[in-house]
Amino acid sequence: MRAVVFEEYGQVAEVRAVPDPVPSEHGVVVRVEATGLCRSDWHGWMGHDPDISLPHVPGHELAGVVEAVGPGVAGWRPGDRVTVPFVCACGRCAACAAGDQQVCERQTQPGFTHWGSFAEYVALEHADVNLVAVPEELSFATAAGLGCRFATAFRAVVAQGRVAPGEWVAVHGCGGVGLSAVMIAAACGARVVAVDVSPRALELARKFGAAECLDATALTGAGAGTESCGPGSSGAGGGGTADAVRDLTGGGAHLSLDALGSGVTCVASVLSLRRRGRHVQVGLLPSAAGDPVMPMGRVIGEELEILGSHGMAAHSYGPMLEMVRSGALRPDLLVTSVISLDAAPAALSAMGTTPGAGVTIIEPGRG
Structure with a gap:
């Protein structure tokens, strides 16, 4: 063959x-x-x-x-x-x-x-x-x-993420998995914020049901060829995509997914959450880059959930x-x-x- x-x-x-x-x-x-x-x-x-x-x-x-x-x-x-x-x-x-x-x-x-x-x-x-x-x-x-990608996104949004109608869902990274997650969350009645560096990806995200789209390059200056969707805020003050998501959603997403898989998108997803929100890690994180430094103070103080999803x-x-x-x-x-x-x-x-x-x-x- x-x-x-x-x-x-x-x-x-x-x-x-x-x-x-x-x-x-x-x-x-x-x-x-x-x-x-x-x-x-x-x-x-x-x-x-x-x-x-x-x-x-x-x-x-x-x-x-x-x-x-x-x-x-x-x-x-x-x-x-x-x-x-x-x-x-x-x-x-x-x-x-x-x-x-x-x-x-x-x-x-x-x-x-x-x-x-x-x-x-x-x-x-x-x-x-x-x-x-x-x-x-x-x-x-x-x-x-x-x-x-589609089954992975389905389980990440529906089973692991426990999406509910009317909730805000942030999707960091709008490749195949991310666009699938946008479509599935919107079909379940959620309001979706899509984040990416690619105008074409954001155009597709809006077509598939995203209520809001954030161009991470406009927020962080990241180049279109980078792996990340732009860094989220760090510390209690923060900035970047995480602050933008929180502003758009009136306090943060109920559910946020890192659908790309990088340290910055993972942390940005966690920092995008409102109190008692749920982060689902879907994108694979390359081992060579090491584990991201998680804002565990916020995870504890705001009782955030950190979940993985594997197909x-x-x-x-x-x-x-x-x-x-x-x-x-x-x-x-x-x-x-x-x-x-x-x-x-x-x-x-x-x-x-x-x-x-x-x-x-x-x-x-x-x-």
Whole structure:
């Protein structure tokens, strides 16, 4: 099969022929019809993930057709249309027994723990636990984003964030996850403040339901090519994006998400909250940058909640898919670019300096 392969961290990948995958006893091989280009793929390519061994094929959010099944698979057959959470759970550990497959103790992740979906085929483990049927009316390009950014945002906003109608929700970083969070929070009746450095991203955020949009460059002087959405305030006085969010929301957001993953956006999100507000960390924080210095005095004094959110288990997809079917959620509108496998290496490399607005989908069969 053809796949995107990199031999060294941070070095431009190339498309080459590699051996076809084979299914494990309880796994399947999926013919990849569409796969999303995500910032997490960029982190892996840069060497920020210790689970990756070289050479490597990235890609973790995908949709396609089951091509082959292992002898222990009961619920799936060749020809089935499927997607999968980026966390593939074992189905047997204590976390899985509690229904928390998204934090499985023995999880595998395509594109990280093993070769991923920037390829014509991908192997997936424990199919009966992890596969999700893709409705016929849903395109593969739309379904691909459900496995990571859209499902991740859904759980972050609805389950972890406990969003309620009328609440103020701040979203720091309006890439694929952030725009998904904007759309989901607005669909749930919240008022959303979107923060980013990209005018195009903010334009999309407003289109998807944001009540207010903040250009962080105007508040902080940050360049459009930086990783952050601009620093939040520090100390009790503060300034920057956090003060701007608090001003717009009459005292702070009830719920705030760092959907990018940087020290400054993480802290800005926490400082954007009103008393007893809830911060959800969604974006991955590169380990090389160290842990951000959190304003714990404010966390204690204002009884703030600090929560993490790590994908969504396959069994939890039902409510999200129902909102998609009803038209309340439109993940298809997030797709702003569709490219071929041959264009993927350059697009992956560019994510560190020129992240695009919306979602880029790779179609391996595209000419």
